[in-house]
Amino acid sequence: MNDTFxxxxxxxxxxxxxxxxxxxxxxxxxEYRAVRGKADFLxxxxxxxxxxxxxxxxxxxxxxxxxxxxxxxxxxxxxxxQGLDFHEGKGPILGPPIRDEDTVKKLFVPDPEESMGFxxxxxxxxxxALSNRVPLIGFxxxxxxxxxxxxxxxxxxxxLHTKRMIYENPALYKSFMDKVTAxxxxxxxxxxxxxxxxxxxxxxxxxxxxxxxxxxxxxSYVQQIIKDLKEWMQKRGETVPVIYFVGSTAGLLExxxxxxxxxxxxxxxxxxxxxxxxxxGDVVVQGNLDPLSLFLPKDKIEENVKDVLSRASxxxxxxxxxxxxxxxxxxxxNVIALVEMVHRLxxx
Amino acid sequence: MNDTFxxxxxxxxxxxxxxxxxxxxxxxxxEYRAVRGKADFLxxxxxxxxxxxxxxxxxxxxxxxxxxxxxxxxxxxxxxxQGLDFHEGKGPILGPPIRDEDTVKKLFVPDPEESMGFxxxxxxxxxxALSNRVPLIGFxxxxxxxxxxxxxxxxxxxxLHTKRMIYENPALYKSFMDKVTAxxxxxxxxxxxxxxxxxxxxxxxxxxxxxxxxxxxxxSYVQQIIKDLKEWMQKRGETVPVIYFVGSTAGLLExxxxxxxxxxxxxxxxxxxxxxxxxxGDVVVQGNLDPLSLFLPKDKIEENVKDVLSRASxxxxxxxxxxxxxxxxxxxxNVIALVEMVHRLxxx
Numbered sequence: 001m002n003d004t005f006x007x008x009x010x011x012x013x014x015x016x017x018x019x020x021x022x023x024x025x026x027x028x029x030x031e032y033r034a035v036r037g038k039a040d041f042l043x044x045x046x047x048x049x050x051x052x053x054x055x056x057x058x059x060x061x062x063x064x065x066x067x068x069x070x071x072x073x074x075x076x077x078x079x080x081x082q083g084l085d086f087h088e089g090k091g092p093i094l095g096p097p098i099r100d101e102d103t104v105k106k107l108f109v110p111d112p113e114e115s116m117g118f119x120x121x122x123x124x125x126x127x128x129a130l131s132n133r134v135p136l137i138g139f140x141x142x143x144x145x146x147x148x149x150x151x152x153x154x155x156x157x158x159x160l161h162t163k164r165m166i167y168e169n170p171a172l173y174k175s176f177m178d179k180v181t182a183x184x185x186x187x188x189x190x191x192x193x194x195x196x197x198x199x200x201x202x203x204x205x206x207x208x209x210x211x212x213x214x215x216x217x218x219x220s221y222v223q224q225i226i227k228d229l230k231e232w233m234q235k236r237g238e239t240v241p242v243i244y245f246v247g248s249t250a251g252l253l254e255x256x257x258x259x260x261x262x263x264x265x266x267x268x269x270x271x272x273x274x275x276x277x278x279x280x281g282d283v284v285v286q287g288n289l290d291p292l293s294l295f296l297p298k299d300k301i302e303e304n305v306k307d308v309l310s311r312a313s314x315x316x317x318x319x320x321x322x323x324x325x326x327x328x329x330x331x332x333x334n335v336i337a338l339v340e341m342v343h344r345l346x347x348x
Numbered sequence: 349m350n351d352t353f354x355x356x357x358x359x360x361x362x363x364x365x366x367x368x369x370x371x372x373x374x375x376x377x378x379e380y381r382a383v384r385g386k387a388d389f390l391x392x393x394x395x396x397x398x399x400x401x402x403x404x405x406x407x408x409x410x411x412x413x414x415x416x417x418x419x420x421x422x423x424x425x426x427x428x429x430q431g432l433d434f435h436e437g438k439g440p441i442l443g444p445p446i447r448d449e450d451t452v453k454k455l456f457v458p459d460p461e462e463s464m465g466f467x468x469x470x471x472x473x474x475x476x477a478l479s480n481r482v483p484l485i486g487f488x489x490x491x492x493x494x495x496x497x498x499x500x501x502x503x504x505x506x507x508l509h510t511k512r513m514i515y516e517n518p519a520l521y522k523s524f525m526d527k528v529t530a531x532x533x534x535x536x537x538x539x540x541x542x543x544x545x546x547x548x549x550x551x552x553x554x555x556x557x558x559x560x561x562x563x564x565x566x567x568s569y570v571q572q573i574i575k576d577l578k579e580w581m582q583k584r585g586e587t588v589p590v591i592y593f594v595g596s597t598a599g600l601l602e603x604x605x606x607x608x609x610x611x612x613x614x615x616x617x618x619x620x621x622x623x624x625x626x627x628x629g630d631v632v633v634q635g636n637l638d639p640l641s642l643f644l645p646k647d648k649i650e651e652n653v654k655d656v657l658s659r660a661s662x663x664x665x666x667x668x669x670x671x672x673x674x675x676x677x678x679x680x681x682n683v684i685a686l687v688e689m690v691h692r693l694x695x696x
Contacts, residue, residue, distance in 0.1 A: 250600075
């Protein structure tokens with residue numbers, strides 16, 4: 001088994017820097033688009049065979065060191081009782097938006113196997129299909145990032161409704177977040193029980209806060225999840241690493257280091273050596289190439305890869321990744337080349 | 349004359365912390381909406397009397413320590429030869445998008461008095477109307493931020509076209525940016541010549557880069573502008589301070605400090621004492637309350653104001669501001685209260 005990724009997560013010595021890519025199962029691959037042509041996005045998420053198929057594609061095509069379950073961070077929102085739909089080119093629509101006591105009250109904390117069993121089925125299917133070629137990463141949205149979609153009713157530019165709830169009605173926000181946090185905790189446990197070998201918590205929008213507000217309104221819920229998950233794992237004798245990824249982290253690193261995570265995802269807006277230093281130095285970092293720098297010619301991509309590898313060598317461990325998901329327009333060849341470069345240039 | 353703002357810009361001692369608010373002339377004021385009801389946004393920008401009227405409103409209503417010219421950072425794009433329109437609720441539309449040699453070639457570096465004379469007329473009108481009550485700030489978009497609108501054709505989420513031009517065709521990007529930079533340099537000189545007593549350069553989208561890319565593709569053009577402007581001012585015996593505001597700065601502060609600006613605008617995603625320290629310590633900072641924290645109850649706003657004032661006391665100078673523009677839904681009373689709090693709590 002290629003366990004380089006898991007070793008790196010634990011801060012152990014590795015022969016080369018492992019690499020996977022956020023949204024590696026995505027539209028930049030013709031093979032993905034072929035599957036997507038047969039089923040809409042949500043159907044793909046809910047059909048374990050299709051989800052497993054596109055999860056495995058980048059393992060074969062890119063030679064990455066980990067698979068990440070194909071799914072969406074908004075799956076638990078539907079399970080909590082909110083309507084969820086994806087419109088082509090428009091992004092997700094969630095309804096009704098959660099903005100008052102009534103809508104919060106109607107939400108429930110679902111049993112993940114009952115209401116999101118298709119995710120766990122996909123994990124079980126994938127563990128068999130991968131038969132230990134590479135580890136499988138499960139994931140969930142962090143409570144705050146998940147909540148923004150539920151409050152705004154979809155994507156947002158300014159997060160006005162979310163921040164209004166937080167600032168105008170903090171008690172309502174807290175009662176809502178307690179439900180979201182409980183849901184995501186149980187969801188991650190179910191993923192680990194089904195066979196996920198690492199989990200990543202995505203806090204894509206965590207960076208819209210001041211440090212104090214981030215700590216109080218986003219991080220505190222992630223800390224709860226990680227603590228709860230780790231205690232639960234300890235009882236079961238499991239040591240599945242937890243990766244915490246926050247977007248626009250540069251002002252928040254001193255907060256993020258208290259999350260309890262094993263690995264810290266870093267976006268491209270800061271040098272990864274500075275990030276590692278501010279996270280405490282002796283940490284495992286994941287990142288952090290600008291996804292759009294994959295439009296550079298290959299020799300320039302290689303310069304950037306060298307730079308990230310060299311900077312990240314100051315940390316205890318490094319998992320190479322982009323600083324955010326790969327975009328659909330990305331030249332597939334450059335993504336394949338990226339993985340090859342990371343492996344070649346980091347070889348000990 | 350209330351010259352507290354200008355003194356603070358120069359790092360001189362002041363009796364209290366001066367405050368102004370980005371987008372202080374805006375839709376959160378009924379008085380502004382009344383003017384806006386009579387004319388569309390672009391007509392307001394192009395009619396010196398209307399622009400002057402809404403520029404003065406917040407001086408009367410809020411008691412802020414500086415006026416900022418009512419205008420838009422996209423005014424120079426139209427003067428360069430690109431079509432500009434504002435659609436209600438949709439934001440600006442620029443056309444055709446600048447994406448190839450042909451569209452770049454058609455752009456020209458305009459004479460600001462000839463093509464944007466209404467801006468300079470508004471400044472001259474305002475200097476008379478304000479008759480030294482408070483100083484008047486002029487402004488322009490930074491070349492990179494301006495260029496994103498021109499390349500994307502409007503606002504953008506991922507800046508795909510902009511980054512593709514930068515990464516796939518850096519020579520084209522540079523030739524385009526040289527024109528934008530020359531335009532903005534002349535535009536700022538014209539504003540100063542007309543009577544602007546400080547200028548702010550808005551690099552709202554500068555934070556979408558890695559530090560190295562920011563330096564090369566955004567900051568270098570700002571450095572050129574500031575150097576050119578300062579040499580020009582020196583010959584004229586002027587010492588108009590330059591404020592450089594970048595959005596999502598937290599990963600870029602070590603770069604930003606080399607811009608040549610007199611004052612550094614800081615958004616709310618980082619503590620302002622950390623920002624000041626990383627900018628070199630002995631600097632003048634402007635900021636940095638989260639605009640949406642104005643939805644908090646007044647006692648909580650006051651706590652936040654105290655916190656910002658206390659943190660900013662570590663810098664050489666501080667001008668209080670929000671970390672970004674005030675949003676239309678903001679309770680007007682809270683904005684008035686904010687200015688009163690800053691004055692009261694910072695009184696020496």
